[in-house]
Amino acid sequence: MKHTISALVENRAGVLARIAGLFSGRGFNIDSLAVGETLDPTVSRMTIVVRGDDRILEQVCKQLNKLIDVVKVLDFTGKEFVGRELLLIKVSCTDENRLDVASVVDIFRGRIVDLNPKSATVEITGDEAKIEGFLRMLRPFGIKEVVRTGRIAMARQIEKK
């Protein structure tokens, strides 16, 4: 099962290596990891999607908490949250089917951000179900390349300090 964890960490050199090392050293699998500064420039937020059962998830959260550079860990499992991912997709299209591609992109509220005679580059954001659906619809045209940011997430409620 996939779980989304959000960790507030010190914005310092070496912190990413600490967290990546923790996952590899303890045999946890990361599906995706996204990092960025928060409103407080001394703190970064890492959104980590991890696979495993409840026991593994519990260990992941505890082990993250144990790192000195980790200020706070939030586990979104079973909680209300907004999860989004940004993708850039290069899809084949020709004069014959360019309009078909454009209409799929339109339906999913994506954007064509670059176009040339043989392909289109599409930008899309969304939750996992939408992204999966979009990729399924584009696949018949021929997807050449996908670049994903990994999921970022935010709780629907205001975080308690």
Place this chain on the structure above:
Amino acid sequence: MKGCEIVIEALKKENVDVIFGYPGGAIMEVFDIFYQSPIRVILTRHEQAAAHAADGYARASGKVGVCVATSGPGATNLVTGIATAYMDSIPIVAITGQVPTAMIGNDAFQEADIIGITRPITKHNFLVRDVDDLPRVIKEAFYIASSGRPGPVVIDLPKDVQQASTEEKCPDSVEIRGYRPTYRGHIRQIKKVAEAIAKAEKPVIYAGGGVIISGAHKELRELAEKAGIPVTTTLLGIGGFPEDHELSLQMLGMHGTRYANYAMVETDLIIAIGARFDDRVTGKLSEFAPNARIVHIDIDPTAISKNVAVDVPVVGDVKTVLKELNKIVGEKSHPAWLAKIKEWKKEFPLSYETGGGMIRPQFVVEKICEVAGGDAVIATEVGQNQMWAAQFYTYTQPRSFLSSGGLGTMGYGFPAAIGAQVARPEAVVFDIAGDGSIQMNIQELATVVINELPVNIAILNNQFLGMVRQWQELFYDRRYASTCLARRKECPKICNEPKPGCPGYSPDFVKVAEAYGALGLRVEKEKDVVPALKEAIASPKPVVIDFVVEREENVFPMVPAGASLSQMMGGMA
């Protein structure tokens, strides 16, 4: 003040009066200040020994141990010692020199990314790039090393940072927003523990190194006596509960006593205190404690429900939690349960075969206990010597047994004994060693001779890497691959029958001792064991006693790796 001076000022402020170290190009600035400072510098002969000595010092005293080494190879030589301390939750601070900041990453001479290397084996580590951060970093390092679940911390100091000046002063307090260990257990959970104890008919306390780290031996004894609960300890928990107490089951696990392991199988309530359900303790997990509810008191939340699902977790400092628990736990006795344990003790005591003319290693350990007495500090190497030292010596005091439990580091015992002797100059200190492991840090004989540290080394010399040989005997059809230390070129390719005509052993430990200026004794007969031990203790010199023992003696009882605790093999029973 220059960075190197800050180091010494900060160490003084942390009440450090001794460090173990080895100089080199990238740490010369710091040693230059040590040269004229009141802090005692014990120069080891290998950086690994400096790390182990700092660890032994910490275990014997309860204070933070400090080791200092140079960049590159100096730092990497510390690694085994740091990992040893990490696995056993020992507070040490390791200060390493580093190449100047401008050269970091350029593969400079004696450069190693020691921060990257030690990240998974430290509680935390710091690369100090700005001298203004240094006073705060040292304060944080000592705080992190010694608080919560203790552990090693590395401070990596580039040479230019040691030379640079700062106006910053060493702070008095420390505040780390990502690190706030929980000391007080949740009172509702503690009440649940008391309730579980009230309901249990066959409870057992399983106490680990946390009892010693937290200084909770008195509280543990009070709990055991008040609620009438027998106590078994892990290897690291040895000394946390007096082994001559009628409620003591001594050590459990792979080479634990039969009665401790049988109690773990039969019990209806395990109260785990500062222990972590290591695989050497639990045996086969699916068959571990089949009938028991499990209470787990530990300061480290990650230790709880890691290997074994826990029914009543209590996160907190062992001593603080036990104090609260002792207030509310009911007085109780379990006559039927204790009678059963007494029966097991009578039927399956720790024992060994006698006769055959050769000294039995277990006999040597028993005699060390008799002659050195309850106040001695025993360090061990790793392997058979370690298990016999755990089994056949009766420990009654905390911080009297120093052993690498988690990492199982051969070569740990002798330098750890050095650290213990420095911490407790008046104590009788023994390193119980094997002839294999003593050679992993034997160069430290120079350190003990020169510093006049009267450490005693008892080598249980069976000319084998005994524990591996034992596994080969039991599980590999007696194929003694690379475990016979007497083996020479002329030996047959396959040899599993050591006999009197075997080639001579190297080295001659007595001559080695003498070459270094220590006293060397060789003991080949049982009757000479006690006189040699007495001579060693009386001698102001460091002493090496080469006990020539039965070659193929095994450590029993034994739970084979991966088997259930109920499947014990060997021993007299």
